[in-house]
Amino acid sequence: xxxxxxxxxxxxxxxxxxxxxxxxxxxxxxxxxxxxxxxxxxxxxxxxxxxxxxxxxxxxxxxxxxxxxxxxxxxxxxxxxxxxxxxxxxxxxxxxxxxxxxxxxxxxxxxxxxxxxxxxxxxxxxxxxxxxxxxxxxxxxxxxxxxxxxxxxxxxxxxxxxxxxxxxxxxxxxxxxxxxxxxxxxxxxxxxxxxxxxxxxxxxxxxxxxxxxxxxxxxxxxxxxxxxxxxxxxxxxxxxxxxxxxxxx
Amino acid sequence: xxxxxxxxxxxxxxxxxxxxxxxxxxxxxxxxxxxxxxxxxxxxxxxxxxxxxxxxxxxxxxxxxxxxxxxxxxxxxxxxxxxxxxxxxxxxxxxxxxxxxxxxxxxxxxxxxxxxxxxxxxxxxxxxxxxxxxxxxxxxxxxxxxxxxxxxxxxxxxxxxxxxxxxxxxxxxxxxxxxxxxxxxxxxxxxxx
Numbered sequence: 193x194x195x196x197x198x199x200x201x202x203x204x205x206x207x208x209x210x211x212x213x214x215x216x217x218x219x220x221x222x223x224x225x226x227x228x229x230x231x232x233x234x235x236x237x238x239x240x241x242x243x244x245x246x247x248x249x250x251x252x253x254x255x256x257x258x259x260x261x262x263x264x265x266x267x268x269x270x271x272x273x274x275x276x277x278x279x280x281x282x283x284x285x286x287x288x289x290x291x292x293x294x295x296x297x298x299x300x301x302x303x304x305x306x307x308x309x310x311x312x313x314x315x316x317x318x319x320x321x322x323x324x325x326x327x328x329x330x331x332x333x334x335x336x337x338x339x340x341x342x343x344x345x346x347x348x349x350x351x352x353x354x355x356x357x358x359x360x361x362x363x364x365x366x367x368x369x370x371x372x373x374x375x376x377x378x379x380x381x382x383x384x385x386x387x388x389x390x391x392x393x394x395x396x397x398x399x400x401x402x403x404x405x406x407x408x409x410x411x412x413x414x415x416x417x418x419x420x421x422x423x424x425x426x427x428x429x430x431x432x433x434x435x436x437x438x439x440x441x
Numbered sequence: 442x443x444x445x446x447x448x449x450x451x452x453x454x455x456x457x458x459x460x461x462x463x464x465x466x467x468x469x470x471x472x473x474x475x476x477x478x479x480x481x482x483x484x485x486x487x488x489x490x491x492x493x494x495x496x497x498x499x500x501x502x503x504x505x506x507x508x509x510x511x512x513x514x515x516x517x518x519x520x521x522x523x524x525x526x527x528x529x530x531x532x533x534x535x536x537x538x539x540x541x542x543x544x545x546x547x548x549x550x551x552x553x554x555x556x557x558x559x560x561x562x563x564x565x566x567x568x569x570x571x572x573x574x575x576x577x578x579x580x581x582x583x584x585x586x587x588x589x590x591x592x593x594x595x596x597x598x599x600x601x602x603x604x605x606x607x608x609x610x611x612x613x614x615x616x617x618x619x620x621x622x623x624x625x626x627x628x629x630x631x632x633x634x
Contacts, residue, residue, distance in 0.1 A: 338509040341493055341502060342523055342566055352522060356513040434513040434546050 221403040229407040238392075239411055245387040246377055246412065249305070253312035254373040260313060261320025261365065268321065269328025286318040290376050294383055303384040312376055319372065320365040327361025328354075363428045367420070374416055450499070450570065450604070452491040454627075455484065461627040463488045468621065468630070473596050474603045478610035478633065479623030485606040488623060488630075489572050492604065502568035506575040508555035510547040516558055517543040524565035533561040536598065537591045553584035557591050564595050571595070573605045577612040585612050592616060 205223050212222035233239035264282065268275040294311040301307035331354065339349045355362075381390025389412045396404040451467035462484040468475060479485050486506070493501045510519045520530045520543075534540055537557050547555050556576055563571050576592070577585045593616055596603055605613055610620060610633070620633035 334505060334507060334509050335511065338505070344522065348522070352511060352514070356511070434548070 218400075219402050221406060225403050226406045226410060229403045230411050233404075233407060234411075239408070242387060242389050242392050242408065243411065243415060245385075245391075246374070246381065246389045247415070249308060249312075249377050249380070249385075249388065250370070250374045253309045253377065254316070254370055256309065257313045257316040257373065258320055258365065258369060261317040261369070262324050262362070264317065265321035265324025265365075266328055269325040269331075275325070282318045282321055285314060286322065288315070290315045290379065294376070294380050298384045305385075308377075308380045308385060311380055312373055315376055316369055316373055320369050323361050323365040323368070324358065327358045331357050359431055363424070363431075367424060370419075370424070371416070374412070378412075450492055450496055452488065452495050455487045455491045457487065463491065463623065463628045463630075466630040468604075473600070474592070474605065474613070474616045474618040475621065476610050476613050476616075476618040476633075477604065477606045477621045477623055477630070478608060479606075479628065481608050483623050483626075484628045485608070485623055486574055488628070489574050489604070489606050492570075493572055496570065498569075500567070500569040501572055502563045502566045502570070503572045503574065504556075504559045504563040504576065506578055508547065508552070508559040510555055510559055510562070512547045515544050515546055516550075519547070519558070520562055520565055523562055524567070529565055530561075533564060534558075536594050537561050538587065551584075553580050553587065556580070557588060560588075560591060560595065564599055564601065568601055571601050571603045573603060575607055576605060577607060577609060589613065589615060 209222050209224070212220050230239065264278075268278060268282070290311075293315045294308075297307040297311035297314070301310060335353045335357070336349075338344075339353050344352065377388070378390035378393065381388035382394040383390075385391050389408050392408045393405050396402075396408070449467060451465075452463070453465045454461055455463040477485060477488065489503060493503045510516070511522075514522075516534075517527070517530060521527075524530070530543065531540075534542065537560070539554060539557060539561070542550060542554065542558065547558075550558070560571075560573065560576070563573075573592070576588055580588065589612070592603065592605075592613075595601065596616070605618070606623075607613065622631050622633040623629070624631055
């Protein structure tokens with residue numbers, strides 16, 4: 193499996209190298225040129241500064257979006273009347289283009305960090321809420337009944353019954369939410385921040401330096417994949433290791 | 442009256458939507474093990490839930506037909522939810538001939554073992570009344586035999602009154618239970634002849 197993944201990625205890089213070699217265009221630099229610029233930026237410290245700025249925004253914005261999404265999703269999943277009333281709201285925000293939300297937030301709150309974070313939260317929290325709502329609706333009634341008959345406290349129910357059943361949905365929300373959040377953060381930075389990968393992409397777009405645009409984009413993609421494979425997946429596997437022992441009985 | 446120190450087991454009419462399923466009643470005499478039988482769908486589980494809900498003073502604990510051991514926890518962790526005393530876990534698991542299962546998760550055990558652990562959990566919760574819902578359903582004769590031995594042990598060791606609902610009362614004959622039948626529609630409780 194790992195061999196297949198590595199081979200597939202190497203083939204993609206090879207295809208990129210070959211096509212860019214034949215293209216002979218500044219608008220389509222090859223992988224060696226891009227990695228070269230990436231290393232130069234890393235050595236100068238610029239890359240780390242802008243990566244750090246973007247990551248900080250991703251963590252703060254996604255943290256709030258996730259928390260608010262989980263709270264809304266849990267409420268809608270537990271209460272049919274709340275769901276009937278608020279579902280149209282969630283659906284409206286779910287279908288609102290990210291660009292519109294970002295522009296409105298910048299106009300309303302000024303070109304500030306807070307506006308950038310609020311824009312991402314408004315855009316992503318509904319997606320997380322929908323995911324969590326579906327998870328809560330799939331709670332097994334028999335575990336609720338067990339908890340009630342055996343007199344489990346609210347905290348025990350939360351820790352022993354609800355969170356374990358919600359884990360797959362929490363991780364799906366984490367993964368999909370995170371992957372969409374960082375893409376939106378780049379747009380947020382491109383439109384109204386003076387630091388971050390999005391800002392750098394905007395800068396080098398104006399200078400028509402495609403190799404620098406790709407250097408920043410690629411380094412950010414690598415960093416996000418690093419988080420996915422080194423943090424999110426091992427955590428998910430650890431938390432859900434019981435599923436290997438047997439499914440819900 | 443079925444009673445435990447003066448307390449009696451009774452229930453009011455049990456409805457499902459607009460339909461009366463089981464008429465109000467009570468168990469008319471005391472026994473350490475009582476078996477309530479009836480055909481499938483007559484309302485046995487509904488009755489058991491009603492007994493559980495309406496006799497809170499007796500601290501009833503229901504052991505469900507589908508074992509509700511939490512699959513993300515080990516057996517030891519499942520038992521710890523209702524009783525932190527690990528010596529008690531060891532005692533009851535040994536009595537139930539399940540001494541080496543504490544670190545297993547429910548998904549790694551057979552249905553019969555899960556049912557017996559669920560009964561042990563019910564006892565460890567220190568109930569005033571233990572209710573078993575179809576404990577012998579879907580078990581082969583060998584596992585039914587083990588279950589009977591365990592229920593017998595639970596009954597004699599703990600002195601907790603046990604009510605079993607089942608559609609195969611013959612499985613429990615060797616426990617010498619007091620037998621009742623749920624008959625009619627809406628169902629009513631009656632001594633079984």
